[in-house]
Amino acid sequence: MTERAVDASTVLVVGRTDRGKTTWVRTLIERWTSRGETVGWVDADVGQGVLGPPAVQSLAVCRPGRDPQVVARWFVGNTSPRAHMLPCVVGVLRLTARAREEGCSRVVVDTTGLVAPSEGGVALKTWKAEALAPCTVVGLEVDGELEPILGPMEADPRFEVVRIPPGRGVRRRSFEERAAARAQRFREHLAGGREIALPQETPVYGTGTVGRGRLVGLLDGGGFCVGLGVVARWGERRAVHSPVDLHRVCAVRLGALKVDPESGREG
Numbered sequence: 001m002t003e004r005a006v007d008a009s010t011v012l013v014v015g016r017t018d019r020g021k022t023t024w025v026r027t028l029i030e031r032w033t034s035r036g037e038t039v040g041w042v043d044a045d046v047g048q049g050v051l052g053p054p055a056v057q058s059l060a061v062c063r064p065g066r067d068p069q070v071v072a073r074w075f076v077g078n079t080s081p082r083a084h085m086l087p088c089v090v091g092v093l094r095l096t097a098r099a100r101e102e103g104c105s106r107v108v109v110d111t112t113g114l115v116a117p118s119e120g121g122v123a124l125k126t127w128k129a130e131a132l133a134p135c136t137v138v139g140l141e142v143d144g145e146l147e148p149i150l151g152p153m154e155a156d157p158r159f160e161v162v163r164i165p166p167g168r169g170v171r172r173r174s175f176e177e178r179a180a181a182r183a184q185r186f187r188e189h190l191a192g193g194r195e196i197a198l199p200q201e202t203p204v205y206g207t208g209t210v211g212r213g214r215l216v217g218l219l220d221g222g223g224f225c226v227g228l229g230v231v232a233r234w235g236e237r238r239a240v241h242s243p244v245d246l247h248r249v250c251a252v253r254l255g256a257l258k259v260d261p262e263s264g265r266e267g
Helices: 021-033 085-101 121-132 147-154 175-190
Strands: 010-015 039-043 056-062 069-075 106-110 135-140 159-164 194-197 214-219 225-233 239-242 251-258
Touching: 010 021, 010 121, 021 039, 021 106, 021 135, 039 085, 056 085, 069 085, 069 225, 085 106, 085 121, 121 135, 121 147, 135 147, 147 159, 175 225, 214 239, 225 251
Parallel strands: 010 106, 010 135, 039 106, 135 159
Antiparallel strands: 039 056, 056 069, 194 239, 214 225, 214 251, 225 239
16 A cells, blocks of 8 residues: 555544454554654543553654653443444544644544444444545455445545555454453552552542442543543442542543452452
């Protein structure tokens, strides 16, 4: 693929799991930063992202000659977008807007591998594209497997669609490998945590029974996630286990998982 094939200010990258999306995104970012441009990298893969812990979307600003710098995160609350598609779409939109505020002339959005129509993948990717329109949509596919997503967009003037084959040498990872990788990243993110008592007036978003170990996102005044925690106790006296400084926390959002902070395993 030539440089000219993808030269838009906003790029959405879609494809099934293990199609080499992140490797391709890195290559595109390196190409643009080598030309002196500042690029926003939105890692929207809540299960296997590389810029942050699971259950969140992350934004890194990539400047010429520097390593990517994570400047914002968005809490989704689960390691799969299923049943959490609205926060996934809102997060992509908020993080892309934040990238523009940070001076990024281009933004690349790397997405999850959920593309199956029966599981809501077509709807999720279509509405992400709608949120970012106009944009270029890059699909890494085999044998037209992304046709339900890309086909309609090819006839829509708001979108430029680029289809490319998966990267060479991409290795398929097993369910166990993916689970182990998530556990490691949860464990690393929660390392050094302590019990933090939450002021009674702290806003708490979310519903359902709140038990020990439930994952939470700790939010700043702009609604962005400053870190993760797990519930230590709840009720009249609320506390979470987290390494985050309480002074940075303006609100709490309940997640859909239970996580053991020591092992990082999902319950």
